[in-house]
Amino acid sequence: KAGVTQTPRYLIKTRGQQVTLSCSPISGHRSVSWYQQTPGQGLQFLFEYFSETQRNKGNFPGRFSGRQFSNSRSEMNVSTLELGDSALYLCASSFTGTGISEAFFGQGTRLTVV
Amino acid sequence: QKEVEQNSGPLSVPEGAIASLNCTYSDRGSQSFFWYRQYSGKSPELIMFIYSNGDKEDGRFTAQLNKASQYVSLLIRDSQPSDSATYLCAGGTNAGKSTFGDGTTLTVKP
Numbered sequence: 001k002a003g004v005t006q007t008p009r010y011l012i013k014t015r016g017q018q019v020t021l022s023c024s025p026i027s028g029h030r031s032v033s034w035y036q037q038t039p040g041q042g043l044q045f046l047f048e049y050f051s052e053t054q055r056n057k058g059n060f061p062g063r064f065s066g067r068q069f070s071n072s073r074s075e076m077n078v079s080t081l082e083l084g085d086s087a088l089y090l091c092a093s094s095f096t097g098t099g100i101s102e103a104f105f106g107q108g109t110r111l112t113v114v
Numbered sequence: 115q116k117e118v119e120q121n122s123g124p125l126s127v128p129e130g131a132i133a134s135l136n137c138t139y140s141d142r143g144s145q146s147f148f149w150y151r152q153y154s155g156k157s158p159e160l161i162m163f164i165y166s167n168g169d170k171e172d173g174r175f176t177a178q179l180n181k182a183s184q185y186v187s188l189l190i191r192d193s194q195p196s197d198s199a200t201y202l203c204a205g206g207t208n209a210g211k212s213t214f215g216d217g218t219t220l221t222v223k224p
Contacts, residue, residue: 033210035214042216043158043214043216045211045212045213045214048210048211048212050210055211056211090157092212094210102148102163103148104160105158105159106157107157108157
């Protein structure tokens with residue numbers, strides 16, 4: 001069974017640009033969550049999608065948005081990039097998205113904003 | 115106050131010892147709890163989950179949950195150098211939200 005696939009693995013962008021990251025969950029999983037991980041802030045929850053609907057949202061500005069497609073693949077978009085957006089972005093998929101359904105992480109996308 | 119707090123660490127134990135990692139949570143809506151291990155430069159890997167009060171054992175790992183005290187712990191018996199990593203505690207609600215602690219870095223010295 002294939003794991004969670006995130007693309008691209010590495011990305012370098014300039015301040016002010018926008019970026020789109022992609023996440024393909026494990027087959028059959030309907031919930032996709034996105035996290036930002038930085039050395040100073042740990043793993044911060046961005047949002048969670050379940051059956052194409054955003055079900056949970058963390059405390060990030062509106063520049064961070066996402067969506068989920070009918071095949072459960074998800075994309076995350078960051079507009080007007082800032083230097084502070086440099087981080088490892090992780091997505092995690094789970095079967096039902098309930099608290100009892102364990103989540104599995106992709107390898108992450110390392111975003112560097114210069 | 116963070117929703118999930120972990121003992122700050124870093125934690126260092128000798129090979130063969132028991133490593134004890136602790137976590138407290140504030141959201142009483144959290145129904146299940148997860149321990150992830152993250153090696154440097156890698157993504158988190160699920161080790162164990164627990165949702166009932168008491169202990170849950172899996173090999174050298176034991177997770178403990180006390181909902182009344184809002185406390186979760188992970189014990190690693192016979193610690194090995196390969197256990198050296200950052201351990202993340204997460205609480206999950208039935209609404210699909212998972213909140214992570216900042217992690218505790220464990221070093222097992224040969």
